[in-house]
Amino acid sequence: MKKLVNAPLEVVREMLEGFVALAPGQALLEGETVVVRADVPAALGARRVAILSGGGSGHEPAHAGYVGAGMLHAAVAGDVFTSPSADAVLAAIRAVAGTAGALLIVKNYTGDRLNFGLAAELARAEGIPTEVVVVADDVALRDTVEPARRRGIAGVVLVHKVAGAAAAAGASLAEVAREATEAASALGSMGVALGPCTVPAAGRPGFTLGEGEVELGLGIHGEQGVRRVAHQPADALVDTLLSTIVEDRDIGKGERVALMVNGLGGTPPMELAIMTRRALAFLAERGVKVERAWQGTFLSALEMPGCSLTLLKVDDARLARLDAATQAPAWPGRGTLVAQRRVVSTRGALPTIQGHPKPQPQMAKVKAGALAVADAWDAAEAKLTELDSAAGDGDLGLSLARGAAAIRALPEGAWGTPSGALMELGQALRRNIGGSSGPFYATALLRASRYLTNKVPDAADWAKAFQVAVEAVSELGGARPGDRTMVDALHPAAEAMARAVREGKSLGEAWAEATRAAEQGAEATAGMTARLGRASYLGERAKGIPDAGAAAVVIWMKALG
Template sequence: MFTSPSTDAVLAAIRAVSGTAGALLIVKNYTGDRLNFGLAAELARAEGIPTEVVVVADDVSLRETVEPERRRGIAGVVLVHKVAGAAAAAGASLAEVAREASEAAAALGSMGVALGPCTVPAAGRPGFTLGEGEVELGLGIHGEQGVRRVALQPADALADTMLSTIVEDRKVGRGDRVALMVNGLGGTPPMELAIVTRRALAFLAERGVTVERAWQGTFLSALEMPGCSLTLLKVDDARLARLDAPTEAPAWPGRGQVVTRRQVVPTRAALPTVKGHPKPQPMMPRVRAAALAVADAWDAAEARLTELDSKAGDGDLGLSLARGAAAIRALPEEAWATPSGALTELGQALRRNIGGSSGPFYATALLRAARFLASKPADAAAWAKAFEVGVEAVSELGGAKPGDRTMVDALHPAAVTLVRAVRE
């Protein structure tokens, strides 16, 4: 693992894939790779196979340690492969493909950060250890340690550190056009990579750099290492055409076009907001007290609801209802003026604050009940019927009936009992 292929293995690959046009070897700048690929290229040429070698040394974290040609090759090599592959597919000669690949390699800058080590299977132990709250900056792709160890920082700060180093080293400035690649090191989920991507795009925009293309994903990993690397490649129209060229490579994520302007399309009509009557109806203090009692019950049951939902679902019900309780308490005084208005405000508040399926269910029930009470005198019979139509709305929305082992199994008997009690 992480060891260069042997000269014979590289030579066998050259023989297997080369036609009369020859072969291009794209090599990351490590001693073993350069030696084995370089010797294989010599042997291939001796056999009459035209062979060129392009070395990628894009790791800018070593900028203060070694000269540019001695830097390591890391994730930016993926973009060199894309440029070279597109040039070859377009019919360019071996010399032209090698030139484009070499120019792309010279326009690259990359830097990585690890939140933890990886474990090489043969070794059976992590390649290095990090203390509590430490990260490794400027690492390679073979699980080795980085250039320096720093305290754990927010994702935005780490992205800024890496990009500041890249743009300074590669002299990327206002008016330049670049392609951005956010690469996961193997143990970083897409959601966390998206946080870094968001900041990287903002960082470059703040400096007047145009991000023509951006990709996010795991392109060059270090086994299960948690962390990421950032790559910038300067581009012009010709290089963009190579990056945009179609490919059948299954892991290539597509053209990576960046949306620079977001357009928010308003809905046809905003949901109504009930301002309430300046003089509350006499029953409304009791309605408000009942709603606040529900909020207290949700808070008291948060831990138990979380435990139950962890066994049956994703474990977020307790937290969701606690947020709903806070939303009920935050309703203004004027929201409690009329029955219909109060139920509408409750429905809107729960819709906005309770996640998952519970929020839509509660909101639908309350909004349906509010519409029923809007044109009715709010006596006991009307309240009971409003509860019944609210339960019917929940059943319609979710498609559940009594006996399906859903919340309808609790709501439906309660509605039937309430309606019957009021009639008697």
Template sequence: MKKLVNAPRAVVPEMLEGFVALAPGQALLEGETVVVRADVPAALGARKVAVLSGGGSGHEPAHAGYVGTGMLHAAVAGDVFTSPSADAVLAAIRAVAGTAGALLIVKNYTGDRLNFGLAAELARAEGITTEVVVVADDVALLATVEPARRRGIAGVVLVHKVAGAAAAAGASLAEVAREAAEAAAALGSMGVALGPCTVPAAGRPGFTLGDGEVELGLGIHGEQGVSRVAMQPADALVDTLLSAIVEDRKVGRGDRVALMVNGLGGTPPMELAIVTRRALAFLAERGVTVERAWQGTFLSALEMPGCSLTLLKVDDARLARLDAPTEAPAWPGRGQVVTRRQVVPARSALPTVQGHPKPQPEMAQVRAAALAVADAWDAAEARLTELDSRAGDGDLGLSLARGAAAIRALPERAWATPSGALTELGQALRRNIGGSSGPFYATALLRAARYLASKPVDAAGWAKAFEMGVEAVSELGGARPGDRTMVDALHPAAATLVRAVKEGRTLGEAWAEATRAAEQGAEATTGMSPRLGRASYLGERAKGIPDAGAVAVVIWMKALGGIGG
């Protein structure tokens, strides 16, 4: 187990100290793992209805993240996945409740119900009017478990918001409890896990999943779900979750809902956004109006990868509660939904090359050379991917394969003049090669094209154009020979090409010498410590592996070997 903790027993108090240190509106309750609002009036009669929640830790930002004006007055944290004690809940009630009373919002787990319920009884015995609302929003067991016995999961956050807004508006305890209970009854949630989580005290995952498996309908404590199925595309999983929710909650055409897309702790925003996209489309296809939607991690299960979806039926009154202001640090805002996706038309500032009716004589050879480069890149894809994976991000092979396809797709008119062909090649590679290679190759080709547009296209012209392209690469990336980049192959190749042409070699002979110089430069990168690019993060560990970008230069230079005839 690898976790950024000091000791399992210190996890909860140290976590709460860290949260409160960045939340000016919060305070710690002395002697307890309880977070309270810092602005609670001292006079009991001046206090509005207090709204409290909590449960085991490991669900962050729930519940401490929702303590603040307009939401919770206090959050009680137990050990990881363990209900807090009744004494801790009672201490929280005493700290924030006044004559208006307190409402406890409890997720439907046995430990939480027992301890919060007992604390409510103890508070009543002390004269503090206290009500309890239980949230049981998990629809995963819809066919086997009656609604009142279901688990409480991420939907509880929306109940916090509704109840907190009602209390802030001055509603009575009975009114706040009624709105919270009605919201809880209108909720439906279901989750899917792509893997387990590890409780710090246990030190091992709560269950195991195969590489091709997911767990449907899991709880939020690392417990297994209702079924284990094969991994599916995100859209299919979203459809499964929402189908269960809309069936159970009887959500249909004409209904208005709020949607919550909740990450379980190990799911990146990229994946949650893909889930949100499909969830909105699924509901739109069924005539359901999504009035508000939120996407993020609102109630997690430690580092579990996966998500849950929640639907809450809304009307104008409930929507006003969701929209009411709050200073709770973890509340994501109003959740406005874009009803019509805006797509701004793209315009190119660079005109395409129109070409000439009669291509210049040498262009057939130039085109053949370019197509030879495309073939060489395709053939080297696996090799370049392997090299780049060992000292980079592994995308070079695929990127150059895309560049090869772009070269082949160039229209006939692109091959009329050397300058025009280089311009079209630069634009095509710019658009199709990802990472750093695309900008480098595009810049080099465009710089060379500008030079050839006004100079004789002879051996000296090609050599100078190549040299200028190499200079452009070095200027753009800041690399110099010895930095362990593609420049280590390009620089000696350019110098050799210009020298050999000046000495009277044919372009073909000069190119062969330049290619050998590039090969030697690429081989030399094997012993270099990288100073630029992703490989620089590896330092000395990159030694022994030639730079993939430099190797790619050798590959296309060899492919171009016949350009001079």
């Protein structure tokens, strides 16, 4: 797997240099891969309880992103997925702790417990009061190991916040340690991975997954999960994760919680939002009150696709710690939820045409043709998606499938007159086809509709309506023949139809000639250099692939024929 690194051995130091360069409240500890607060008082007696955490790198923005007033005083970074040394942890303690002491927040992994534990012992020997709180929030291991031996995963971030706020408020080391311990005990987390990640030094994924498989209950170091299951819709995965958490943590009706939806590094906000949507609904269905919720990437596993869900039981005191101000750059804010999801209605929608009370005789054929187009678009969805993905954004197949559904949904009253039907088709496609295709088709149909107003069209009228529709597309997008767009199919088709009608050919014969011209025009786009649209960004690399929009024109023209 390709990565944007210089050398595996330099990854951690260079990463921290990049982070700190954009964080005015942070500094690097000389000679160590440690990020510290830049505002730590020089006088040891003036320092409040120092909160430290860390572990292997690869979990960004943890832990350096949580260094700042109100959260961590220092973050100690080891190599990727490797615990930092006890000496590095001790150096961090010396740098930020004073007579009030230090609290080390440690995820429950053997290397972290050993090295942070030894550093705590060494610090105590130097006269620095030091306590350790271990976070073991991975409920996926509930049937495998006893609670104290579970892994620490994303929930540790919430413990950072609680402890950091307590320390900032002036609490003693014993008080801060108590609050952190209680928060850790009230946590439950569980994750799902859609694929593995790749450690820079290893250069290969930690495991492999089949196309239709996911890993449930994984840690944060690229390891496999507790069990491998078939991929499921997002809602089903959320239900599985949260069912395990609420059962393990005994979270029932009336309980108050904070929710964290955490991306593992390779999950886009779109997918995290879908997970959040279901998580909130799941908890509401069970009478659990979500007081705060956060969505984003808070503790990752390099570029792993997937997410984890965390629930933290809260009361007013713990909420106050979560709400307290912090300058840590990666903390997402208060996590306030809206009381009720708001949906506002639109105003000024265009009126629809109800149709002629006595449909014109030809309208049965017009409706049948439109429904044939819908069937053709559905049948071609995969083909158009493939074509559009090669030189565009890959959305054309799905967009036209939505258009097909919109055509089928038109009421019977839409099919009264040619002008009315084209108007209704244009409005329907405008509302349902995304991207550029929706505006193009809607504009073409609306322009043709206006031309046919009050007409019982003959072949010449249909040819002219097609011509003005094509002109509308060209005007709207600025495309001309040769630009490698849908116009390369539409323009020769309109010319061929008009010519055939002038020669006295029937409407069916004229449409057949127009379709052949469109097909030749679409095929020719494979040899063109795109001058408009996303394909123009590819330059010569788009050659050899027909334009997807032009191919779509051929599909619906053949269906009408």
